[in-house]
Amino acid sequence: MIARIHTLAGLLTLANLLLYAVVGIAALLDTRGKPAPAVWEQAFTVGADETDRETASRVVELLGLSLATPVHAFNIGHDPQHRLVLDFYHANGRHKVTVLDGRIRVEQTRAGVWKYLSTLHVTTAAFRSGDWRMQLWAWWNEFAMWCLLAMTASGVWIWLARRGTGTTWRRVHRYSSLAMLALLAIYQMSAIQMAHRTWMKAGAWMERVHRMRGVSFAPVLGLGVLALGASGVYLWWTLRRDRRAGAVLLALGCTIAGVLAVWMRLG
Secondary structure: OHHHHHHHHHHHOHHHHHHHHHHHHHHHHOOOOOOOOEEEEEEOOOOOOOOHHHHHHHHHHHHOOHHHOOOOHHHEEEOOOOOEEEEEEEOOEEEEEEEEOOEEEEEEEEOOHHHHHHHHHHOOOOOOOOOHHHHHHHHHHHHHHHHHHHHHHHHHHHHHHOOOOOOHHHHHHHHHHHHHHHHHHHHHHHHHHHHOOOOOOOOHHHHHHHHOOOOOOHHHHHHHHHHHHHHHHHHHHHHOOOHHHHHHHHHHHHHHHHHHHHHHHOO
16 A cells, blocks of 8 residues: 555656756756846836835736735835835746836846746745745645655655565666665755744754755756656556556646646746
């Protein structure tokens, strides 16, 4: 039963696991510079009795920035000329808006694909969004995070119960997971700590390891997760057990993750 849960949980959350792997490998690319912002102005009138927050909400609606909602106090500021400045960070990048006389000046910085995927991979249930797509993704990604932790624990149990048995592919899957076990544990525990900071006060060193960019452990773990995913799918398919249930869960998980990721990227 534990082995079946291990396999089916992996199939259901495979898209998220691949996301974690790709983001880890892409950490090597984080040295690239930021793209130049696109700048434009458009007509906009501020109401006579309108508060800054009400103005900010209308700007968000005008620009279609639902991913930047809800509007927080830190999004609202003023420049040295006392003009209202709205700074919205969201999954697709950043919109900095300066409210002028009868118009707004918008500076849009579009996040690259890797940055967008990186934002998705750290979005969990602790995050609160005014966009239902992002909130649904946050819950789904939280579920995938805990599934990965459960799969790691159940994988250790399976290894202890079945040492020395199985085909070549099963041994490849088993020994690859053992080689990655320490890194998996560190990155999973630090991910939980970063998602739910009030739960664990200790372990700040794990967070520093998790956030390392450039030359770090993340690409190594990313490659390891890809190998585990590929060998795991191969084993599931060749064993012919739970093919139908696994296919349904695999399609369901990939559809949820894929539709949400593409839809939000399109705006």
